[in-house]
Amino acid sequence: MTDSTAALPTGPSPDRRLRVLAAMSGGVDSAVAAARAAEAGHDVTGVHLALSANPQSFRTGARGCCTLEDSRDARRAADVIGIPFYVWDLAERFKADVVEDFVAEYEAGRTPNPCLRCNEKIKFAALLDKALALGFDAVCTGHYATVVVGADGHRELHRASDAAKDQSYVLGVLDEQQLAHALFPLGDTRATKEEIRAEAERRGLAVAKKPDSHDICFIADGDTQGFLARHLGTAEGDILDETGERVGTHTGAYGYTVGQRKGLRLGHPAPDGKPRYVLDISPVDNTVTVGPAEALDVTALTAIRPRWCGTPPAGPGAYTAQLRAHGAETPVTAELADGELRVAFAAPVRGVAPGQAVVLYDGTRVVGSATIATTTRAVRARG
Template sequence: MKILVAMSGGVDSSVAAARAVDAGHEVVGVHLALSRMPGTLRTGSRGCCTIEDSRDAHRVAGMLDIPFYVWDFSERFKEDIVDDFIAEYAAGRTPNPCMRCNERIKFAALLDRALALGFDAIATGHYAEVLRDDNGLPELHRGEDLAKDQSYVLGVLSGDQLEHCYFPIGATASKAEVRAEAAERGFSVANKPDSYDICFIPDGDTKAWLADKIPMRPGLIKDAEGETLGEHDGAMTYTIGQRKGLGIQKPAADGQPRFVTGLDPASNTVTVGSRSDLAVSHLTGIRTTWAGPAPTDIGSEPATAIDCEVQIRAHSDPVPARAWLGHYISEAPEHEVNPIVDEVEVPAARPAGQLMHIDVDEELSGVAPGQTMVIYRGTRVLGQATIDVTAKDRLGV
């Protein structure tokens, strides 16, 4: 096959490229330039897609004797990822930019260009596997190394996209094995730190970054009874489940810590409560997609729900759940103007698409609208939806 390998400059994509070459494929490497002004150096394991990363990828491509290119996706990245991130926070939601990048850049814009240029598939260094069902259709499964499994952030991929995905290191037993292989091949990135945090906020200070992009306006911090406990300098810089940095002087009556339990951009209010107030047993998701064939046994009411597991964060444990479909929103409402931050155009809260309902067997804590819920059966990713509403009680009981 003719394979285009997305080479980030890290150890995983470097070994993925090497294995694609070893497998006899015709391989071309590409590094995605996602910023017009990338930093020349990363800060330890923070940040990615820098000039340094591009040079690391280029060196590995040279050692593998494969063509290497840098493609500029900076404008698309700003529009689809960075601007979306800002707008979601302005709307009081907590987005996952890595999911959006996979959905709109790596496995959409990049894949579309690759197919147009005659490539059969794109390869990345993700820890996940594409397997085939009895009908030969692709299924997305967890990587062999569960500690590094990245199937969650790939849950947005469709069956058509999975047809053209190749994950050469997905069946590797451990990250240590990947690093050892890179060292044996003489790759200088063998011990390069993994990148984490949000790539376009390399110092990790999301609050300060947002404050520079969204006009901050002070508001009130209240408890569930409406009592004012303090003030904040911008509601959109808080997230559900946050405990630190609340600045509340008055202690709770029971002496227990307080957590952010609600955000209301319309009134610019942050609501706080106890840890127990964060517990939820039901999730409603929007923008439902399926990673391969949709389950044929899922119904549209609790009585016809399917047994599954749901995962709400990249590295959280899946919990047993039951899922069923809600109604289909046929038309997306127009963009709204945030009443507090009128300079920011906010995406409609419920765009067109299928709703999904999830009842969990074990209470979840700190779940925020905007997060992604990915549903599994065993190791297989069934699909995903963006969390829109949570409830303390199950709907299907």
């Protein structure tokens, strides 16, 4: 494992003036990031991504380039900063690569992360490709993460200076080539969110007091199960306990995720009276299996489609892993074998669902990420 290189120069070619395309969602973070990039002397152009064919169908105030309100807020921020501003229509690409992928993953019994997919397919693929074709040097966003240049000249992705705001998990899909063209002006600040808002107010940005939203931007009312039902229809099935006994029914197995406790509507309480959790989802026979919390303990997993933020690991190694955007780190050993990432946990973890991303860290450095395919459960002792 290596020490943090957070003291090294950050971003792509920081010693020269860059042509920067600032992705402006209409929120405070991306506005301050664009302002900082311009203040640093870069030639900045703002762009708002129109990701919905019908922006009114997305929730008002949603964070993430989704509403007419957000587009107008982004334009006003660009005017205050004094940079050119455009709106780019990526609605069809977003629908295919993010929304349809989200629905297909749930239909297959997996639990996807649409923000991670958006970073991979939209902001640092479709947007970055277009930016480079137009002669820009880098794409700037309001993510809290840091790009540093290692001693060997390779760029690395590191956690933000303030771990409480760190967003490196959802950027773990970026490869070194993409990192070479990424700027995260907020990543090296230890300012609280209140201080970022105060900075926005000092700069005259009206978004300073705009509330954040952490919901999925393309689900207008925040009702994920209702959204999936509209796209996949309803199909009544059984909820089973560990013995195979029917303890309830559901209207679509896709509406559940491993580790879920609330909203199960079980007709029969557990014999011991303890809460039950979703253990498995089977789209083939449309069943959901529930059981006690300890049955969720996972000791190992296999993940597919690995993406590396630099050179892939040469062999087995000790790392820490993060399994959710705001989850804690846990010690693991991991190795790449036959194109799959195999991870073993030092202690059992719970709520690990196929479809989620596992992101590996070496200190503060993001090693890479992969999509969880299978898990190995701890053996439960029975009396």
